[in-house]
Amino acid sequence: MISVLLKPLEIALNHALRFDLESHVQLQQFADRSIRIDITNLNIAILARFTDDRILLDTAGDDIADLMIKADSFALLKLLNQPDSLFSNQIKILGDVQFAKQLQDWQQHFDFDWEQQLARFTGDTLAYPLAQSLRRGFDWLNYNRSEFEQSVAEYLREESHYLPDKSQTQRFMQNVDLLRADTERVEARIKRLQNLIEKNT
Incomplete structure (x- = not known):
């Protein structure tokens, strides 16, 4: 696979x-x-x-x-x-x-433009709505980051009755920060893809 x-x-x-x-x-x-x-x-x-x-x-x-x-x-x-x-x-x-x-x-x-490569495989017609969907999804994750973290924390404390140790908590927060950084990077790439599509239409 x-x-x-x-x-x-x-x-x-x-x-x-x-x-x-x-x-x-x-x-x-x-x-x-x-x-x-x-x-x-x-x-x-x-x-x-x-x-x-x-x-x-x-x-x-x-x-x-x-x-x-x-x-x-x-x-x-x-x-x-x-x-x-x-x-x-x-x-x-x-x-x-x-x-x-x-x-x-x-x-x-070496700057590998993932969004431009996506457009090459799917074509501009599919790449544009897909890029828009990705952007909305990443925007939602970024906007709701605090609420997401709080919900997970409440679940761990109240629902599962499982309290992670300090190292596990730190690792989780690092992964959230990584997701946020990736979100910002993908958003910038999507803007570049949109500009490219607009120039070709």
């Missing part, structure tokens, strides 16, 4: 690279190298292999790569927006640390 989902992501990623000439040229320095990404809370392992001009994605079995990254999905989502978080205590790195630093530098200059 995961391999089926990875294929369109691989296509979109390489398509975006072709339009980012600088990042595409720099990709050559990673030729014949590989990264294994273990998403710990989902029990999923992904293998990314580099060629001279593209990135290949596949599921990872017992593969050992030049660089191995272990983190939960929240930390990896944060990494997409904040390359500096690669060397945080939320992410475990094994293997070639110099390779990791080179990847971090490369990622900081």
